[in-house]
Amino acid sequence: MNHDVYSDAYVRGILTNHRTIAMVGASPNTSRPSYFAMKYLKAKGFRVIPVNPGQAGKEILGDKIYASLAAIGEKVDIVDIFRNSEAALAITREAIRIGAKVVWMQIGVRNDEAARLAEEAGLQVVMNRCPKIEYGRLSGELSWAGVNSRRLSSKRSLLGAKGVQHRVLKAAGD
Amino acid sequence: MTADRKPGFNTLAIHAGAQPDPATGARATPIYQTTSFVFDDVEHAAALFNLETFGNIYTRITNPTQAVLEERVAALEGGTAGLAAASGHAAQMLVFHTLLEPGDEFVAARQLYGGSINQFTHSFKKCGWTVRFADTTDADSFRAALTPKTKAIFVESIANPGGIITDIAAIAAVAKEADVPLIVDNTLATPYLVRPIEHGADIIVHSLTKFLGGHGNSIGGAIVDCGTFDWLKSGRYPTLSAPSASYHGITFAETFGNFALAIACRVLSLRDLGPAISPFNAFLILTGIETLPLRMQRHCDNALAVATWLTRHSKVAWVNYAGLPDNKYYALHQRYCPQGAGAVFTFGLKGGYEAGIALVSNVKLFSHLANIGDTRSLIIHPASTTHRQLTDEQRMRAGAGDEVVRLSIGLENADDIIADLDQALAAT
Numbered sequence: 063m064n065h066d067v068y069s070d071a072y073v074r075g076i077l078t079n080h081r082t083i084a085m086v087g088a089s090p091n092t093s094r095p096s097y098f099a100m101k102y103l104k105a106k107g108f109r110v111i112p113v114n115p116g117q118a119g120k121e122i123l124g125d126k127i128y129a130s131l132a133a134i135g136e137k138v139d140i141v142d143i144f145r146n147s148e149a150a151l152a153i154t155r156e157a158i159r160i161g162a163k164v165v166w167m168q169i170g171v172r173n174d175e176a177a178r179l180a181e182e183a184g185l186q187v188v189m190n191r192c193p194k195i196e197y198g199r200l201s202g203e204l205s206w207a208g209v210n211s212r213r214l215s216s217k218r219s220l221l222g223a224k225g226v227q228h229r230v231l232k233a234a235g236d
Numbered sequence: 237m238t239a240d241r242k243p244g245f246n247t248l249a250i251h252a253g254a255q256p257d258p259a260t261g262a263r264a265t266p267i268y269q270t271t272s273f274v275f276d277d278v279e280h281a282a283a284l285f286n287l288e289t290f291g292n293i294y295t296r297i298t299n300p301t302q303a304v305l306e307e308r309v310a311a312l313e314g315g316t317a318g319l320a321a322a323s324g325h326a327a328q329m330l331v332f333h334t335l336l337e338p339g340d341e342f343v344a345a346r347q348l349y350g351g352s353i354n355q356f357t358h359s360f361k362k363c364g365w366t367v368r369f370a371d372t373t374d375a376d377s378f379r380a381a382l383t384p385k386t387k388a389i390f391v392e393s394i395a396n397p398g399g400i401i402t403d404i405a406a407i408a409a410v411a412k413e414a415d416v417p418l419i420v421d422n423t424l425a426t427p428y429l430v431r432p433i434e435h436g437a438d439i440i441v442h443s444l445t446k447f448l449g450g451h452g453n454s455i456g457g458a459i460v461d462c463g464t465f466d467w468l469k470s471g472r473y474p475t476l477s478a479p480s481a482s483y484h485g486i487t488f489a490e491t492f493g494n495f496a497l498a499i500a501c502r503v504l505s506l507r508d509l510g511p512a513i514s515p516f517n518a519f520l521i522l523t524g525i526e527t528l529p530l531r532m533q534r535h536c537d538n539a540l541a542v543a544t545w546l547t548r549h550s551k552v553a554w555v556n557y558a559g560l561p562d563n564k565y566y567a568l569h570q571r572y573c574p575q576g577a578g579a580v581f582t583f584g585l586k587g588g589y590e591a592g593i594a595l596v597s598n599v600k601l602f603s604h605l606a607n608i609g610d611t612r613s614l615i616i617h618p619a620s621t622t623h624r625q626l627t628d629e630q631r632m633r634a635g636a637g638d639e640v641v642r643l644s645i646g647l648e649n650a651d652d653i654i655a656d657l658d659q660a661l662a663a664t
Binding site for chain 1: 243252284288289291302
């Protein structure tokens with residue numbers, strides 16, 4: 063698969079078909095991008111499980127930090143990698159072992175060998191993207207910040223149940 | 237998996253950034269004429285102020301009408317994000333406020349809109365920023381003007397008022413060597429004629445007042461972040477690369493990636509300096525943009541007809557329009573904007589300063605005023621108006637000598653535009 067470009071339908075499918083994200087490299091530092099992404103994705107209804115061996119046992123946003131993917135005792139759909147490109151290979155192998163459905167590498171993170179292994183094992187792969195930005199881009203929320211969503215639609219954006227300033231990819235109950 | 241189909245320019249001009257209003261179904265973009273927006277709850281308010289989520293707080297920073305305009309302009313330019321401002325000058329101020337610290341320098345083409353020369357030379361001095369001017373027709377002159385303090389290069393794609401087509405790629409190469417962003421003012425060309433990002437621009441600024449709005453009814457400006465510059469590499473742009481004391485230590489380039497500049501210009505410079513565009517102006521400009529491709533082509537076709545006619549007039553000394561085959565910028569016009577050379581150009585009167593004054597007094601269809609890019613044809617004598625604050629040398633170098641008349645050709649019948657010039661020249 064070509065990982066230079068993803069169709070909106072592919073990314074939308076991943077973000078609407080899955081609910082549990084293990085975030086590897088999640089930081090308890092409230093000024094870090096991973097903290098921003100975790101907070102946003104939780105607000106969109108995702109269960110986000112932080113993974114960070116150096117912070118294991120502590121909490122981020124009320125969720126317990128695990129030392130590794132293998133240490134998580136529940137089903138994980140998406141493994142979101144907030145680490146460097148080299149580290150992504152070992153994390154991807156672990157993601158395959160725990161039965162994850164998607165390996166997602168953050169902006170600036172790309173490992174084509176890891177992508178190949180994951181796809182051979184039947185996982186979907188996204189590289190060099192942020193799930194928060196993709197969610198905001200596809201839902202229309204990011205357009206409030208003047209960001210080019212590269213998306214045209216003659217349909218209304220979906221409003222979330224939480225209030226008028228929340229847009230969602232899937233209506234509640236869908 | 238195939239990539240999504242890329243819509244054409246005409247389609248983007250109408251649809252980019254605009255969806256039916258989710259609350260009412262309104263198909264045209266509503267004018268959200270409100271100062272403020274209620275928070276969904278306390279948590280939501282805190283997340284908005286921390287930049288942890290996207291949404292609207294206050295119209296000085298974001299507004300849904302403005303947001304459609306911003307995304308529209310960004311999409312037409314092919315950038316990652318846009319930011320609208322109260323005017324083109326405000327847009328420039330916001331960009332430089334984000335990029336520069338006191339003591340910093342930038343290099344700008346000396347062939348610029350006279351107002352930009354004033355802003356850069358005098359007002360920016362009060363911020364401790366120094367402009368060094370170079371020749372937009374000579375990329376090497378930009379290299380020669382670089383110093384260790386240079387933080388950016390600024391040019392106009394089609395220079396006002398001289399009708400010069402800038403070799404953007406050549407100057408972009410100088411910017412790349414120096415590892416500084418290239419800022420291109422694309423006001424006179426609009427993205428219909430030139431897309432600077434395709435030639436190496438990192439930031440694009442616009443006066444939306446001109447051809448984008450196109451109807452001479454609203455002042456506005458815009459910044460487009462091309463998403464091409466690595467703000468973290470050199471560490472010379474601390475607003476983007478260092479933890480922000482204004483937002484609990486977040487680093488903009490890390491948190492917002494390839495649209496960090498647009499966000500920083502908004503949530504720091506626009507928030508603190510305050511030159512927001514009004515929702516009503518944003519709406520009028522958006523409406524104008526929907527017909528940009530049609531209008532811009534007519535502007536260019538009319539301009540070529542008028543310029544060609546002027547070359548044959550006995551009282552006209554010269555015509556500087558890049559669309560004329562014998563013009564020295566004709567090759568650059570063919571390379572950068574083959575659809576047209578714009579609709580603003582200058583010509584020289586054999587009668588000098590006095591003839592210039594007489595001509596602007598004798599026209600009946602042309603309006604004598606200090607704007608460009610209107611549906612109406614406009615005329616001005618720069619030496620006695622827009623460029624009169626400059627020194628004689630600056631005026632000459634900006635292409636605004638005593639005998640120079642600037643035209644902005646409108647959308648009327650070309651025959652009527654020519655007939656007005658004919659009668660006015662006869663009476664001059």
